Amino acid sequence: MPTSFELTPEMMRAIIMDHYSSPRHKHDAEGEGYVSLHSSSVNCIDDIEVYLKLNKEGKVEDACWNGVACAISTASSDIICDLLVGKTEDEAKYLIEQYNHMLHEEPYDAEPLEEALAFKNTSRQAARIHCATIGWDAFNELIKGHKHE
Amino acid sequence: MDLSKFRKDFPMLRDGITMQGKPLVWLDNASTTFKPDCVIEAIERYYKHETSNSHRGDYDLAYATDMEILKTREAVAKFIGSKKEEVVFTSGATNSLNLVAFGYGAKYLKSEDEILLTEAEHASNVLPWFKVAEMTGAKIKYIPLTKEGRLLPENLEKVITDHTKIVAVAHITNVLGYQADIKALSAIAHKHGAVLVCDGAQSVPHIKIDVKDLDCDFLAFSGHKLCGPTGIGVLYGKYDLLVKTDPFMTGGGMNARFDMCGDVGFLEPPMRFEAGTLNLAGIYGLHAAIDYLMGIGMDNIEAHERELKAYAVAKLKDYPNVKLYNADSEAGILTFNIDNIFAQDAATYFNSKGIAVRSGQHCAKILTSFLGTLATVRASFYFYTTKEDIDCLVDAIAHSEDYLDAYFI
DSSP states (O other): OOOSSOOOHHHHHHHHHHHHHSOSSBSOOOSSSOEEEEEEOSSSOOEEEEEEEEOTTSBEEEEEEEEEOOHHHHHHHHHHHHHHTTOBHHHHHHHHHHHHHHHTTOOOOOTTTGGGGGGTTGGGSGGGHHHHHHHHHHHHHHHTTOOOO | OOOGGGGGGOHHHHSOOEETTEEOEEOBTTTOOOOOHHHHHHHHHHHHHOOOOSSOOSSHHHHHHHHHHHHHHHHHHHHHTOOGGGEEEESSHHHHHHHIIIIIIHHHOOTTOEEEEOTTOOGGGTHHHHHHHHHHOOEEEEOOOOTTSOOOHHHHHHHOOTTEEEEEEESBOTTTOOBOOHHHHHHHHHHTTOEEEEEOTTTTTTSOOOHHHHOOSEEEEESGGGTSOTTOEEEEEOHHHHHHOOOSSOSTTSEEEEOTTSOEEEOOTTGGGOOSOOOHHHHHHHHHHHHHHHHHOHHHHHHHHHHHHHHHHHHHTTOTTEEESOTTOSSSEEEEEETTBOHHHHHHHHHHTTEEOEEEOTTOTTHHHHHTSSOEEEEEOOTTOOHHHHHHHHHHHHTGGGGGGGGTO
């Protein structure tokens, strides 16, 4: 569903540039209790590792990522880390599901997506949808329990 | 050299093809090239009116197909200055290089032997040799490049030893477009008893080739990079070396006889290497492509691309935010980055302007450490490329601060 307000192209660009030029979560996991997953792209240079830590209640305590990535994969991976923290597994799965619907031009619930709405038009560059989902797909795998300690 | 009149022969160039709603500007010719009508018609002729298998029938259509294969072999031989018996049809340069690596390299290399490559090689001229080294115990070594990325004969002289059995190098490198002096490299290789394997994927479509003059032992190239169909390519080999080479694939069409005891007699080259039904439509198309290129003249093609390269290099000088990695290389290839724009993002931005360029490591992944960058953007020309195409690229570069707009507007 569309949002109550429309992001302008300037706002989308500002969000992506912000997370690309100063990503908050781009670092290796520090400390114990993380699961991680490596993800790379066949047709692009993106090559990243994502890290996820759940607390005892099953909520995301921390999410971070590191690696080589273009603007779109950097910003999208960084934004999902922001969004995941504090979410339950079910909330996280719902978030990722809505994001994927949005990228594939299917009906979606905009409510949980927040800054990730900046990728609303990524489907216009079909070859790059994968860059917007590489981090999201990896977190999805971790959340579904494909753990690689 | 104005070759723009040839653009009308290409449906992809004349039929109003667009990308992202913009007229298509095709600058990915190092990757593949467009097909003129004559090539498409030749393929169609085979499928519509001349379909038959080769070496099989006793009837007129099969005979006609055999004759077309022979004529194509002769056309290729004339095109590269070889004998027709030295022309092996493969599926492309990758297949050709694998045939040399496994049919010749794996047969003769011993654990004390060395294979010399460079850091600028395409994966297809690296990975088969890695595998052969693993199988035989032979060592892979690299000929040092100049700091620009050029392969100089004196650098081969520095590292070659009497243990070197294979020197496998690109005639023109696919990322930077430097042209190697194959004649001088062959002479050095031969002095030390090594064979020179030349990856001609980026040279044969663009410059006049005379294998006798180059004196390389093997030369690999693809049809689709010279206006021909995909799935057809050539391995040239000196005949005495082809005789010593084992087939990479066995099966129908390459054996003279065999019996239940496993006693097999292979055909002589080149048919020994052409097991199974060949890409016959591809051969028809390759013949048409070679005739077409020879009609334009390889010297004219080379001159035109050099002119375009000089034009583009001069224009890019006005943009200090563009880092060009190969201003002085011979080929019509520009390899560059725009400051603060990841190569892939730049390529997406160009796509949004209708411009097809390639980003990434261009299948030469060991080169990225040499260049000190993870990825580059590559724009590559052919004889049908125009100065207007380059102007479009430069104009896009001039407005590249808005590169993320590709995703929003």
